[in-house]
Amino acid sequence: MQAKRALIMHPQDNVATAVEEIGAGEEVAIPSAGDVLTLTAAETIPFGFKLALRELPQGEIIRKYGETIGRATSVIAKGALVHIHNLEGTRARCDLERGGAR
Amino acid sequence: MSFLGYLRSDGSVGTRNYVLVIPQGIIAKSVCDFVSGTKTILTVDHGSGRTANDREQIARVLIGLGRNPNVASVIVHAASPGVGYPELAAERLAEEIAASGKRVELLDPAKDGGTYGAITKGIQLARRMVYEASKLRREQVEDAHLCIGVKCGYSDTTSGIAGNPAVGYLYDKIVAAGGSALFGETTEIIGAEQALVRRAATPEVAEKILRAVTVQEDLAKATGLDIRTVNPVPSNIKGGISSLEEKSLGAIHKAGTAPIQGVLKYAERPTRKGLYFVDNWMGHLSIFAGYAAAGANIVLFQLGGGGVAGRTLLEGAPSVVAPFLWATANPSTHAAATDSIDFYSGTVIEGTETPEEAGERLYRTVIDIASGTLARSETLRYTEPIDMYLQEPRF
Numbered sequence: 001m002q003a004k005r006a007l008i009m010h011p012q013d014n015v016a017t018a019v020e021e022i023g024a025g026e027e028v029a030i031p032s033a034g035d036v037l038t039l040t041a042a043e044t045i046p047f048g049f050k051l052a053l054r055e056l057p058q059g060e061i062i063r064k065y066g067e068t069i070g071r072a073t074s075v076i077a078k079g080a081l082v083h084i085h086n087l088e089g090t091r092a093r094c095d096l097e098r099g100g101a102r
Numbered sequence: 103m104s105f106l107g108y109l110r111s112d113g114s115v116g117t118r119n120y121v122l123v124i125p126q127g128i129i130a131k132s133v134c135d136f137v138s139g140t141k142t143i144l145t146v147d148h149g150s151g152r153t154a155n156d157r158e159q160i161a162r163v164l165i166g167l168g169r170n171p172n173v174a175s176v177i178v179h180a181a182s183p184g185v186g187y188p189e190l191a192a193e194r195l196a197e198e199i200a201a202s203g204k205r206v207e208l209l210d211p212a213k214d215g216g217t218y219g220a221i222t223k224g225i226q227l228a229r230r231m232v233y234e235a236s237k238l239r240r241e242q243v244e245d246a247h248l249c250i251g252v253k254c255g256y257s258d259t260t261s262g263i264a265g266n267p268a269v270g271y272l273y274d275k276i277v278a279a280g281g282s283a284l285f286g287e288t289t290e291i292i293g294a295e296q297a298l299v300r301r302a303a304t305p306e307v308a309e310k311i312l313r314a315v316t317v318q319e320d321l322a323k324a325t326g327l328d329i330r331t332v333n334p335v336p337s338n339i340k341g342g343i344s345s346l347e348e349k350s351l352g353a354i355h356k357a358g359t360a361p362i363q364g365v366l367k368y369a370e371r372p373t374r375k376g377l378y379f380v381d382n383w384m385g386h387l388s389i390f391a392g393y394a395a396a397g398a399n400i401v402l403f404q405l406g407g408g409g410v411a412g413r414t415l416l417e418g419a420p421s422v423v424a425p426f427l428w429a430t431a432n433p434s435t436h437a438a439a440t441d442s443i444d445f446y447s448g449t450v451i452e453g454t455e456t457p458e459e460a461g462e463r464l465y466r467t468v469i470d471i472a473s474g475t476l477a478r479s480e481t482l483r484y485t486e487p488i489d490m491y492l493q494e495p496r497f
Contacts, residue, residue, distance in 0.1 A: 005453075007263060017259050017342070019451045048259035048342035065262070067297060069348035082344065089330060089345025091293045094323035 003029035003038060006051060010066030015050040015082050017064070022051070028079070042079035050082040062087050103279075103465075106240035106473040107171075107247060107399075111203030114171035115247035117399045117472040119238060120423055121231045122173045123224065124164050124195070125182040129209060129217065133177065133224035139232035143167065143391070143422050147490040149184025156492040157189040162369040163490055164190075166395025168199035168206070169371075171249075172423040174235035175205040177224055181217065205231065240474065246280030246375065248472060251393025251401045251424070252356050253287060255386055257334075258341020258406035258432060262352020264450035264457065265404045265431035271461020272468060273358035277377050284366070284393050285357040286380030288318045289333055293347025294354045298379065303361040310365035314381040341406050341432075356404055368491040369395035383491050390421035391488040398424050400472050405443075407432030416442035418486035419479040425471055426479045429464065442478050444471065 006016040006028050016030045022045040030037040030053075037053070045051045050064070056076040061068050070089045076082055090096060107115035120141045123130040130142040149160045168176040176199050180192035188194065192208055200206040207227050214220040252269055254261050273283045291298060295315045302308035322329050334349045343349045363376035369392045372378045380396070382389055390401050401421045405428055410416070416439050419426035429445040430436050436446045445467050449455035455463075471477050 009263065017263060019263070046342065050259075050342065050344070064348060065351040067294065067347070067351050069293070069351060070345040083342070084330075084339060084344050087344045089293070089347050091345075091347055092289075092319045092322040092329035094326060095328050 003027040004041070006030045006045075008032050008037075008053070009064055012066045013063050014053050014056060014060070015062060015064055016053055017050055018045040018047060021045070021047050039079050042077050043081055045081055052076045052078055052080050052082050054078050103469055104242050104244055105248070105469045107243050108174070108238050109241055109243070110171050112169075114397070115243045115399070116171040116173070117425060118172040118423060119174050119235050120172060121175050121177070121228055121235060122168055122423060123177045123179070123228065124168060125179070125184070127179065127181055129179045129181050129211070129220050129224055132221045133228050136225045137228040137232060139235065140228055141423050144485065144487040145490060146487070147492060148182050149187060149190045151496045152184070152492065153494040153497075154189065156494045157184065157187050159368060159492055160184065160490055161189045161195065163391060163395045164195050165198045166369050166371060166397065167391070167422055168195070168204070169202045170394055170397060170423050171399045173204065174238065175207075175231045177207045177209060177227055177231070179209040179220060179224065181211050181220065207231070244280065245276060245469075248276050248279070248400065248468070249282040249284070249398045250276055250468070251284040251390065251396070251398035252404060253384060253386060253389045254353055254356055254404040254406070255384070256337050256341070256406045256410050257343060257349060257352065258338065259343060259352070260341075260431040260448065260451060261404060261406040262355060263431075264447050264460070265406065265429065266352060266355035267457040268431070268447040268450065268460040268464050269356040269402065269404050269429065270358035271458055272464045273356065273377065274360055275461070275465050277358065277360040280375055282372055282375050282397070283358070283360075283377045284372070284380050284396060284398060285377075286382040286389065287353065287384040288314050288381050289322070289346075290350050290353045290384055291315060292319055292350055293345070294350035297351070297354060298362060301359070301362050303363050307362055307364055311362070311379060314365060314379075337406070337410075366396065368392045371397050385489055387420045387486055387489040388491045390424070390426065392491060394421045394424040400425050400427070400468060402427040402429055402468075405430040405432070405435055407435040410435055410439070412438065414438050416479075417482060417484050419477075419482075420486045420488050422488065425477040427468070427471060427477050428479065444478050
């Protein structure tokens with residue numbers, strides 16, 4: 001079966017973006033610096049959503065476009081979906097400055 | 103390359119050739135309903151009960167639309183509720199528009215036989231002005247006369263990886279040709295400001311970008327709300343965007359890679375050519391009128407997909423006098439609303455085009471539409487009201 005496609009926007013990124021729907025357990029081929037990185041999707045990754053390139057510990061800064069897009073709110077397995085259930089943005093958040101609910 | 107445009111007396115070049123009737127109201131609407139080739143605005147922002155800053159902002163929009171290169175001549179009427187304030191007096195608006203060398207006519211119900219009289223006189227004037235404008239021919243001009251404004255909306259991940267990069271290529275090309283390019287949406291650069299600051303032409307510009315972001319971020323925090331309940335908006339999250347930062351970092355791709363020459367207020371005209379950041383709000387009914395008032399002679403809405411499922415018709419062109427293009431890189435959006443969309447760059451995701459190739463195709467589309475080919479939105483009579491970006495309380 002042909003590997004599904006995902007894109008890395010910058011070499012420092014720790015997530016890739018699926019450019020087609022990827023089923024759980026399917027192989028993913030990701031072009032990276034002239035090479036192709038392959039990994040297995042841990043769960044369904046819908047079109048346009050992100051998957052982790054390696055295991056990300058809780059609190060890890062998540063990078064896309066070579067920049068910070070948020071941090072991991074729990075451990076994220078390699079190949080798992082990265083979205084609002086396990087990534088939080090930290091900008092413009094008065095609740096964070098007050099030390100309030102996470 | 104070059105495009106075919108209408109040369110104006112102030113040296114600017116129009117991509118369209120309208121007679122504009124302002125401000126909004128029954129006189130303007132009646133004249134425009136009666137006379138083809140005319141444009142007016144529809145808005146509730148007439149200025150009554152507004153602060154001096156906001157009244158000046160409204161005046162800047164009206165004067166700016168009048169001075170827009172796509173406008174051949176202007177009729178200003180004195181029947182708006184805001185006209186009693188000095189900032190919005192019809193004479194003041196007319197005088198500042200006329201400074202560009204355009205023909206400007208005034209209608210005053212108090213002198214022209216009441217509302218009915220002013221409408222009648224307006225129709226007679228507008229017919230003559232449209233006829234006069236029609237004698238002007240398009241001429242070949244340099245791309246340096248393009249002034250473009252952009253926003254991205256209903257953003258999803260296709261926006262950041264394929265839609266905005268094509269727009270970014272277009273922006274670099276227009277700026278390199280000596281043209282002007284505007285982008286903005288201050289909330290949507292939160293998290294991406296460092297990437298923009300690195301491109302500021304001077305330290306002053308860098309400081310202005312940071313200040314705009316700080317003000318906006320502090321306003322968000324002052325609400326006591328978690329920004330995540332507001333932005334990214336539900337359609338962004340549905341489209342795969344997980345945080346405001348991610349949205350911002352995808353959004354800034356539409357501004358290309360050129361140095362940022364300055365930071366402008368809503369509806370403020372750039373003083374020189376090049377790329378400018380506009381400290382404005384993302385709402386499409388607000389932002390495009392602001393770009394047109396700043397002098398944009400063409401505008402573009404780069405569309406994602408999250409929130410437009412099932413929409414087979416994309417309506418509205420809230421840029422008043424500037425041709426309004428829809429672009430998308432989302433295959434579902436494109437398939438649903440093909441006859442509303444001027445440009446598709448999902449090819450970048452499908453692997454059949456590079457972002458540069460898609461950008462080059464977008465550039466040629468823009469040149470065509472600037473030269474007179476209709477934007478798809480221009481084939482609809484429907485237009486939406488505009489929502490001027492006013493930030494102060496009303497009293």
